[in-house]
Amino acid sequence: MNRRTTALSAAVALTAALVLTGCSSADADAPALKVSGAFMPQPVMDMAGGFLTITNGGDVADKLTSVTSGLSDDVTMHETKNQKMQEVKAFDIPANGELKLERGGNHIMFMELKKQPKQGEKVSIELHFEKSGPIKVDLPVEAPNHNPKQH
The missing domain is CATH 1.20.5 (Single alpha-helices involved in coiled-coils or other helix-helix interfaces)
Structure with a gap:
């Protein structure tokens, strides 16, 4: 026993x-990823921008490799350099750092919208990463001129 x-x-x-x-x-x-500050200004044409911050609390870097949404079959990522927009394949998310997608800078573009979301609604997206599993995010639709940096 x-x-x-x-x-x-x-x-x-x-x-x-x-x-x-x-x-x-x-x-x-x-990586230990967390999304905050997500929003989409109400579109005024058949395209829209998406903005958010991804914070990586882990000791390993990651990459945002794509974004998908039922709002559009053509969702791309763009960087802004010297006031010119160009499509990129991925955004780096540094270890213990953050990736900011914001007006006037790097952002998500939704082309050929299937519908026009209105202020007060939410648009569902899914973020895809090189190392981490996908993260689903709801983007609140804000006024067309909404810019948190100005508030």
Whole structure:
């Protein structure tokens, strides 16, 4: 009986050690992404912009590789350099850093909208990453001239 108790105690301790080790090493080797400040200005044509901040609290960098949405079959990512917009394949999200998609800078573009979302509605999108799993986000539709940097 004493041997059985000792063996059982050893098995429980080993299992607990493996679980704790697995959790800590998985967390250290993965990005920890969080989305905030998401919005879409109400479109005035058949295209729209999307803006948000992705914060990476992990020690590993990641990349935003694509965005999908039921609002448009043509969703692209653009960077703005020297007041010129150009499409990019991915945005870097640094370890312990953030990616800001904002008016006048890097952003998401929705082309050939299937419908015109109105202020007060929400547009669902899914963000896809190189390392992390997809994240679903609802973009609140704001006034056409909405800009949080000016508030």
